[in-house]
Amino acid sequence: MNALAATNRNFRNAARILGLDSKIEKSLMIPFREIKVECTIPKDDGTLVSYVGFRVQHDNARGPMKGGIRYHPEVEPDEVNALAQLMTWKTAVADIPYGGAKGGIGCNPKDLTTSELERLTRVFTQKIHDLIGVHTDVPAPDMGTSAQTMAWILDEYSKFHGHSPAIVTGKPLDLGGSLGREAATGRGVVYATEVLLAEHGKSVQDMSFAIQGFGNVGSWVAKLLHKRGAKIVAASDVTGAIKNPNGIDIPALLKHKEETGILSSFSGGSAMDANELLVHECDVLIPCALGGVLNRENASGVKAKFIVEAANHPTDPEADEILSNKGVVILPDIYANAGGVTVSYFEWVQVSATRKRSLSFRLRSKVKMVS
Ligand SMILES: NC(=O)C1=CN([C@@H]2O[C@H](COP(=O)(O)OP(=O)(O)OC[C@H]3O[C@@H](n4cnc5c(N)ncnc54)[C@H](O)[C@@H]3O)[C@@H](O)[C@H]2O)C=CC1
Numbered sequence: 001m002n003a004l005a006a007t008n009r010n011f012r013n014a015a016r017i018l019g020l021d022s023k024i025e026k027s028l029m030i031p032f033r034e035i036k037v038e039c040t041i042p043k044d045d046g047t048l049v050s051y052v053g054f055r056v057q058h059d060n061a062r063g064p065m066k067g068g069i070r071y072h073p074e075v076e077p078d079e080v081n082a083l084a085q086l087m088t089w090k091t092a093v094a095d096i097p098y099g100g101a102k103g104g105i106g107c108n109p110k111d112l113t114t115s116e117l118e119r120l121t122r123v124f125t126q127k128i129h130d131l132i133g134v135h136t137d138v139p140a141p142d143m144g145t146s147a148q149t150m151a152w153i154l155d156e157y158s159k160f161h162g163h164s165p166a167i168v169t170g171k172p173l174d175l176g177g178s179l180g181r182e183a184a185t186g187r188g189v190v191y192a193t194e195v196l197l198a199e200h201g202k203s204v205q206d207m208s209f210a211i212q213g214f215g216n217v218g219s220w221v222a223k224l225l226h227k228r229g230a231k232i233v234a235a236s237d238v239t240g241a242i243k244n245p246n247g248i249d250i251p252a253l254l255k256h257k258e259e260t261g262i263l264s265s266f267s268g269g270s271a272m273d274a275n276e277l278l279v280h281e282c283d284v285l286i287p288c289a290l291g292g293v294l295n296r297e298n299a300s301g302v303k304a305k306f307i308v309e310a311a312n313h314p315t316d317p318e319a320d321e322i323l324s325n326k327g328v329v330i331l332p333d334i335y336a337n338a339g340g341v342t343v344s345y346f347e348w349v350q351v352s353a354t355r356k357r358s359l360s361f362r363l364r365s366k367v368k369m370v371s
């Protein structure tokens, strides 16, 4: 199902349960602003290449709009709209004073060199700089982007508006980033999983896990679960999947991935088809990659008793219904993965407070010099 249709359907159901006024329901389904920009850059060999960049600002009733920037070939308007809407609900669930936004560029970052990625990020920032702002819309990393991407945005934005470290979160520590932001989404997923299992009289040590996606979120989830003594029986990324019924040695897998870039060639498990991971034998399935991966085609084959949505909207509404009928417990994305945006909020507050202190210090020094 189309990502926006799915998100709207879930929202309409929630609105009905809440007894939300139909006029408010309608206004919340229409985004505050949708931005679409052309981003043309010279590649390293001098040829020009054009991409389309998006930023959807969904709602700002509770505070500045907040959400990641994704670089992925499947980035398209409906998907970004859906993700922006989810950010509004997520910041409300986490009770942080933000609204929701999301952005992205339809590109494959793996096909671009570092300097091409830098040029693309800077051009995108030039196109949107007057529509984002420290108190209006604050981007962060998402799939295919990182602290480095945020540093480029910060630098480019600051050329127009003066040094503005609070314009992005998830930036490098040297530029005012927060300790723990990189791990925060995965850590939040693990805390949420522990609470969910405890409610069912279980603990992570008793359970077997399958993890789809081994990037920022998936690798932190795996690392932290493994540290707690959980058994991870399957893991995947875009290059393939591996399984080991006795539990994968996660630190060794992380090292292997860093050295080779290929998860499925790890000798501590046997390779399997990446799609198989979703229907692999396990107690808890944690999708940490793309949206819509659980759908009517594969939902009936899911063996897990619990699904923790670390990715955004990994379960489409048709799959939701099939899984619920099977008694599978699903922990929704807007709760399960809210650790990232929560630490982003702390980073934003810290850097804003530091900037205010340093401005008032500079002002006091000037007054002193004058007097
Ligand atoms: N980074 C963050 O702080 C947050 C991320 N999320 C969500 O978590 C998910 C993952 O984000 P990140 O880890 O940041 O992205 P990332 O770019 O660091 O990692 C994505 C991972 O997914 C894998 N992948 C891509 N296609 C796949 C496929 N077809 N099958 C299996 N694996 C595949 C990639 O190989 C990579 O390992 C996304 O849905 C994102 O929106 C949610 C909240 C915050």
Ligand SMILES: O=C(O)CCC(=O)C(=O)O
Residues within 6 Å of the ligand: 066, 067, 068, 069, 090, 138, 139, 140, 141, 142, 169, 170, 312, 337, 338, 340, 341, 342, 344
């Ligand atoms: O940290 C942030 O501001 C946004 C994180 C994000 O994009 C998400 O939670 O999906």
